[in-house]
Amino acid sequence: MNPAVPTAPVTGALPRAVALQAAEWFVLLHSGEASAADHQAFEAWRLRAGIHELAWQRALAISQRAASVPPALGAPALGRRQRRAGRREAVRTLALLMVAAPAGWLAWRAAPQWQATHATATGEQRTWQLADGGRIVLDTASAVDVDFDSYQRLLYMRSGGIFIETAADVQSPPRPFLVETPQGRVRAIGTRFTVRLEAGRSHVVVLQGAVELTPRAGQVVRRLEAGQQAWFSQDEAGAAQAAPAGAGQWARGVLAVEDMPLGDFVAELSRYRPGWLHCDPAVAGLRITGAFQLGDTDAVLGNLAHLLPVQVHYRTRYWVTIAPAVVPS
Numbered sequence: 001m002n003p004a005v006p007t008a009p010v011t012g013a014l015p016r017a018v019a020l021q022a023a024e025w026f027v028l029l030h031s032g033e034a035s036a037a038d039h040q041a042f043e044a045w046r047l048r049a050g051i052h053e054l055a056w057q058r059a060l061a062i063s064q065r066a067a068s069v070p071p072a073l074g075a076p077a078l079g080r081r082q083r084r085a086g087r088r089e090a091v092r093t094l095a096l097l098m099v100a101a102p103a104g105w106l107a108w109r110a111a112p113q114w115q116a117t118h119a120t121a122t123g124e125q126r127t128w129q130l131a132d133g134g135r136i137v138l139d140t141a142s143a144v145d146v147d148f149d150s151y152q153r154l155l156y157m158r159s160g161g162i163f164i165e166t167a168a169d170v171q172s173p174p175r176p177f178l179v180e181t182p183q184g185r186v187r188a189i190g191t192r193f194t195v196r197l198e199a200g201r202s203h204v205v206v207l208q209g210a211v212e213l214t215p216r217a218g219q220v221v222r223r224l225e226a227g228q229q230a231w232f233s234q235d236e237a238g239a240a241q242a243a244p245a246g247a248g249q250w251a252r253g254v255l256a257v258e259d260m261p262l263g264d265f266v267a268e269l270s271r272y273r274p275g276w277l278h279c280d281p282a283v284a285g286l287r288i289t290g291a292f293q294l295g296d297t298d299a300v301l302g303n304l305a306h307l308l309p310v311q312v313h314y315r316t317r318y319w320v321t322i323a324p325a326v327v328p329s
Helices: 016-029 036-048 050-066 080-100 103-115 262-270 297-307
Strands: 126-129 135-138 143-148 153-159 161-165 177-181 184-198 201-215 222-225 228-232 254-261 276-279 287-293 310-316 319-324
Touching: 016 036, 016 050, 016 080, 036 050, 050 080, 135 143, 153 161, 153 184, 222 228, 254 262, 262 276, 262 287, 262 297, 287 297, 297 310, 297 319
Parallel strands: 153 177, 276 319
Antiparallel strands: 126 135, 135 161, 143 153, 161 184, 177 184, 184 201, 201 222, 201 228, 254 287, 310 319
């Protein structure tokens, strides 16, 4: 059974003892020290009772909501006593969240990816051909529903980001090509563009052609031309601005940046790898320019020390910190 794919409801009453068991398994399996026997024992525990599966899915939902593996889950660089203390605290915290988290919060977080028409995992990008000949590329940790009928060509964004290349519709009259988000609607006009869901708003970049933005609760339509970007919320649309250099390059697996603060760069890169990637505030203001392959984030991190006065600390594969370089005395 694949633990990344929900097979049972995420909501429901959960005894504290079972939550503690699931939390202990989660911490062990993310510590980097689990053996083959540990994995076999975990699968046996998971299959033993339906409540175990419920607990495991809830642990996954909470960890995905946090968008990272808590640092205390694994740290081989620390002493054994420190590791044990950190993991005990992580187990207690996760178990508490599993028991106390609101059911609606858990269900909302668990649903978008696995129920969507198309979805990607963290660090994954995939391309799909649409029925009308168009093309979409889903960014990391994204999900979209596709609904084409006789009247319209509709995409509904559940999470993450998407690149869209529309095609001329063979039907007459041509069906409109629409992208719905929780904040409103984007109407494509013979175009290539990207849409990304952010905190409470949608961000659109037009690479070719034009689009029209309509906030869900408003009547104002904002038109964007090639080379422009704008955001919109449910109530309003921001002014059109020039899109940054390299916008949309992520759809080709490239993170292209120009004079970007290192802190922002690390935050963007962190979306493409599991775990916790942190930039020390002491170096967050350094500027970085370049084109980086998103398919190998470890290689990108390795190159940072050659580009900037920083060093990369790996406590585990899932716990990485960018810090100031040590100057030899």
